[in-house]
Amino acid sequence: MIIGVPKEIKTDEFRVGMTPSGVMELIKAGHSVMVEQGAGLGSGFEDTQYLNTGAVLVESADDLYAGVDMILKVKEPIEVEYSRLKEGQILFTYLHLAADKRLTEVLCAKKITALAYETLRIGRRLPLLEPMSEIAGRMATLFGAVHLGRYNGGSGRLLGGAVGVERNRVLVLGAGVAGKSAADAAAGLGAEVVMMDINTERLTYLRDVMAPNVTMLYSTHDSILEYIKTADLIIGTVLLPGAKAPKLITGDMLGMMKKGTVLVDVSIDQGGCFETSHATTHSHPTYEVEGIIHYCVANMPGMYPRTSTVALTNATLPYAIKIASTPLDVLLRDEIYAGALNTYNGNVTNKAVADAHTMPYKGTL
Numbered sequence: 001m002i003i004g005v006p007k008e009i010k011t012d013e014f015r016v017g018m019t020p021s022g023v024m025e026l027i028k029a030g031h032s033v034m035v036e037q038g039a040g041l042g043s044g045f046e047d048t049q050y051l052n053t054g055a056v057l058v059e060s061a062d063d064l065y066a067g068v069d070m071i072l073k074v075k076e077p078i079e080v081e082y083s084r085l086k087e088g089q090i091l092f093t094y095l096h097l098a099a100d101k102r103l104t105e106v107l108c109a110k111k112i113t114a115l116a117y118e119t120l121r122i123g124r125r126l127p128l129l130e131p132m133s134e135i136a137g138r139m140a141t142l143f144g145a146v147h148l149g150r151y152n153g154g155s156g157r158l159l160g161g162a163v164g165v166e167r168n169r170v171l172v173l174g175a176g177v178a179g180k181s182a183a184d185a186a187a188g189l190g191a192e193v194v195m196m197d198i199n200t201e202r203l204t205y206l207r208d209v210m211a212p213n214v215t216m217l218y219s220t221h222d223s224i225l226e227y228i229k230t231a232d233l234i235i236g237t238v239l240l241p242g243a244k245a246p247k248l249i250t251g252d253m254l255g256m257m258k259k260g261t262v263l264v265d266v267s268i269d270q271g272g273c274f275e276t277s278h279a280t281t282h283s284h285p286t287y288e289v290e291g292i293i294h295y296c297v298a299n300m301p302g303m304y305p306r307t308s309t310v311a312l313t314n315a316t317l318p319y320a321i322k323i324a325s326t327p328l329d330v331l332l333r334d335e336i337y338a339g340a341l342n343t344y345n346g347n348v349t350n351k352a353v354a355d356a357h358t359m360p361y362k363g364t365l
Contacts, residue, residue, distance in 0.1 A: 001031050001032075001069045001070055001324040001325075002031070002032045002033075002034065002067065002068045002069050002070070003026055003031050003032065003033045003034070003068060003069070003070045003071075003072060003320075003324055004033075004034045004035075004036075004058075004064045004065065004067070004068030004070065004071050004072065005017045005018050005023065005033065005034070005035045005036065005039055005055075005072050005073075006036045006039060006061050006064050006065065006071065006073060006081075007036045007037075007038055007039040007061065008039075008042075008073065008074050008075055009061075009078065009080065009081070010075045010078055010299060011281045011282075011283070012281045012282035012283055012297075012299065012302055012303075013042075013074065013075055013299050013302045014042025014043060014302055014305035015042070015043055015074040015075075015299075015301070015302055015305045015308050015309045015312065016039050016040045016042065016043050016045065016074065016305075016309050017039075017072040017073045017074050017093065017312075018033075018072050018313055018316075018317070018320070019040070019043075019045060019309055019310060019313045020040070020045055020049040020050050020052070020053050020055075021053075021313070022313040022316075022317045022320075023035065023050055023053045023054075023055050024053040024054070025317055025321065026317075026320065026321060026324065027053060027054045027055065029321045029324070029325060030325070031321075031324050031325075032056070033053075033054075033055040033056070034055065034056045034057075034058050034064050034067060034068055035047075035050045035055045035056070035057055035058065035064075036057075036058050036059075036060070036061055036064050037057050037058065037059055040309075042305050043305040043306050043308075043309040044305075044306045045309075061081070061084060062084060065081075065084035065085065065086060065089075066084075066086060068089070069089060069090060070089065070090040070091075070092065070323065070324055071085075071089060071090070071091045071092065071093070072092055072093070072316075072320055073091070073092070073093035073094075074093060074094060074302075074309075074312065075093065075094055075299060076093060076094060076095045076096060076097075076100065076103055077091070077093075077103065077106075079102075082103075082106045085106070085107075085110050085112055086110070087110050087111050087112075088110075088111055088112075088113070089110075089112055089113070090112075090113045090114075090115070090323065090324075090328075091107070091112050091113065091114045091115070092115045092117070092316070092319075092320060092323060093116070093117060094116065094117045094118055094132075094269070095114060095116035095117075095118070095119075095342055096116075096118060096269040096270055097114075097116070097242075097342050097343075097350070097353045097356075098242060098243050098244045098270060098271065098352055098353050098356040098357075099244060099269065099270055099271040099356075101356075101357040101359075104342075104343065104348060104353060104357055104359065107342070107343040108343050108346050108347065108348060108359075109346070111344075111345050111346045112343055113328065113341070113343070113344050113345075114341070114342045114343040114344075115323065115337065115340040115341055115342070116242070116340055116342045116350075117129060117316065117340075118241065118242070118269075119241055119242045119339055119340050119342060119350060120319065120336060120337070120339060120340035121241065121336070121339045121340075122336060126177075126239075126241060127315055128312075128315050128316055128319065129177070129239075130177045130315070131308075131311035131312055131314070131315050132301045132308060132311070132312065133176065133177040133178035133181065133237075133266075134177055134178070134181045134311075135181075135300070135301040135304060135307065135308055135311065136178050136181075136237075136266050136300040136301055137177065137178035137179060137180065137181025137182040137183075137184075137185070137235075137237060137266065138181050138182065138184075138185045139300050139301070139303065139304075140178070140182045140185075140235045140237070140264040140266050140295075140300070141159075141170070141182045141185035141186045141189070141233070141235065142185065143264065143285070143295055143300075144159075144170075144233040144235060144262045144264045144295060145158075145159040145189065145233065147262045147285075147286055147293050147295055148168075148232060148233060148260070148262050150260075152286070152293070153260065153286070153288055153293050154260045154261075154262055154293055155232060155258060155259065155260025155261065155262075156260065157232050157260075159186065159189050159190075159191050159232070159233065160189040160190030160191050161190065167190055167191055167192045167213075168191050168192065168232040168233070169191065169192045169193075169194070169227075169230050169231045169232050169233075170182075170183070170186040170191045170192070170193045170194070170231065170232065170233045170234075170235065171193075171194050171196070171227050171228065171231040171233070171234045171235070172186070172193065172194070172195045172196070172235045172237065173196050173197075173219065173224070173234070173235065173236045173237060173238055173248055173249075173273065174196075174197060174236065174237035174238040174239065174266075174267075174273075175195050175196070175197035175199065175202050175203060175206055175216070176197075176202075176237060176239060178237035178239075178266050179195060179197070179235070179237040180195075180206060180210075182235045182237060182264075182266070183195050183206075183210060183214050184210070184211070186233070186235075187210065187211040187213050187214050188211070190213070191213070191232075191233075192213055193211075193213060193214040193215065194214075194215045194217055194227055194231075195210075195214060195215070195216050195217070196216075196217050196218070196219035196223060196224065196227075197216075197218070197219055198218065198219050200218065203216040203217075203218065204216075219248075224248060224249065224253075225253065225256065228249065228253060228256055228257050228261075229256050229257065229258075230258075231257070231258075231261060232258070232261060232262070233261070233262050233264070234249070234257075234261065234262070234263050234264070235263075235264045235266065236248060236249070236263070236264070236265045236266060236267050236272070236273035236274055236277075237266045237267060237273075238267055238273045239267060239270065240270070240352065241352070242342070242350050242351075242352035242353055243270070243352035243353075243355070243356060244270055244271040244356050245267035245270040245271050245272055245273040246273060247272075247273060247274065247275045248273045248274070249263070249273070249274045249275065249276075250275045251275045251276050251289075254276065254289060254290045254291075254292045255290060257292055259291035259292075260291065260292075260293065261292050261293070262292075262293045262295060263276075263277075263292060263293065263294050263295065264295045264296075265277040265294065265295070265296045266300065268296045268297070268298050269298055269299075272296060274294070276289045276292075276294060277294060277296045278296060279296055279297075279298040280294075280295070280296045280297050280298070281297060281298075282297055282299075282302065282303055285297050319337075319340075322337075323337065332344070332364045338364040341364055344364065347360070347361075347362040348360065348361055348362065349361070349362060349363065349364050
C-alpha cells in the first residue's frame with residue numbers, strides 16, 4: 001500500500017502523523033510512504049531524516065493526496081483539504097466527527113474509510129487517545145495556573161499558595177487519563193484537588209494511588225454546583241467515546257463562581273463540556289464570559305509537538321501497519337478496527353456520530 005503523511009495545516013498545529021522511525025517501520029513492513037516536504041519540521045524532524053528511511057518526499061499536498069491509498073494524519077481534515085481527499089481512500093487520524101457534521105458529510109460523499117484514533121477501543125481503554133490525553137491533562141493544569149495570573153485576567157492566585165497562605169482549589173471533572181494527569185500535576189503544585197466522576201470503580205482505584213491532597217467524589221449536578229463556588233481552576237476532561245461531550249457546567253452557573261476563576265475545557269474537540277466553551281487556538285487561547293476565563297484550545301498537545309508526535313507514533317504505529325497490511329473485509333471483522341471505523345462506503349458506521357447529526361447509521365461489514 002502507498003501511505004501518505006501530509007503536513008498539518010490546522011492553526012498552530014506543529015505535530016506530524018508519523019516520525020521518521022515510524023516511517024521506516026512502515027517501509028520495512030512492505031509499504032511505500034510519501035511524505036510532504038516540511039511535514040516534520042514543526043516537530044524537529046528534517047526532510048532528510050525521512051529521505052534516509054526510504055520515503056519519497058512530495059512537494060505539494062495535492063500531489064501527495066492524489067498518489068496514496070492511505071492518509072496518516074494527526075488532526076481531522078479542514079475545509080481546504082476536503083477536495084484533496086480521493087474517493088475510497090483510507091484515513092487514519094483524530095476525527096472528532098460528533099462535533100463536525102460537515103466533515104462527516106464529506107467523508108461519506110467521498111466514500112472515505114475513516115478510522116478515528118479516538119474511537120479505537122481495547123476493552124475500556126482508548127489506547128490512541130491516552131498519550132495525548134496525558135499531555136493535555138498536564139497542560140490543563142499548567143496553563144490554567146498561568147491564566148490565574150492577574151495579567152491574564154485571572155484571580156491573581158498562585159496555584160498551591162505559599163507559606164502562610166491557603167492552598168488554592170482545583171476541580172477536575174472526569175477521572176480518565178486526562179483527568180488523572182491534570183490532578184497529578186495540580187497536586188504536585190500543592191493545590192487542594194477534587195476529582196469527580198460517575199465511575200466508582202475508577203474513583204476507588206484513584207483513591208489508592210493519588211496524592212493525599214486529592215479527594216475523589218461521585219459526580220452529580222448538585223456536587224458540581226457546590227464545588228464550583230470555591231474552585232479557582234476547573235478542568236473539564238469528560239469523554240463519551242465518539243459522542244459529543246455532556247455540558248456539565250451551563251452558562252447560568254458561571255454567576256456562582258468567583259470572578260477570575262479559570263475554566264480549561266480539555267473536551268473541546270468533542271464539543272466541550274462547558275456550555276460557554278468554543279474552540280480557541282494557541283495564538284489566542286482564552287476569552288472571558290461574565291468574569292470567568294475560558295481556555296479552550298482544540299489541539300492542546302500541539303504546543304509540545306516533539307513530545308506529542310513521538311508519543312502518538314508509539315501508540316498508532318502497530319495499528320497503522322495492521323490497517324495497511326490487511327484487506328478491509330478482513331480488517332473490519334476485528335471489533336477493534338470496526339470500533340475505530342467512523343465512515344465506510346458512504347455510510348456513518350459509528351452510532352454516536354450518527355446520533356449527534358441525526359444521520360442514518362449503518363454497522364460495519
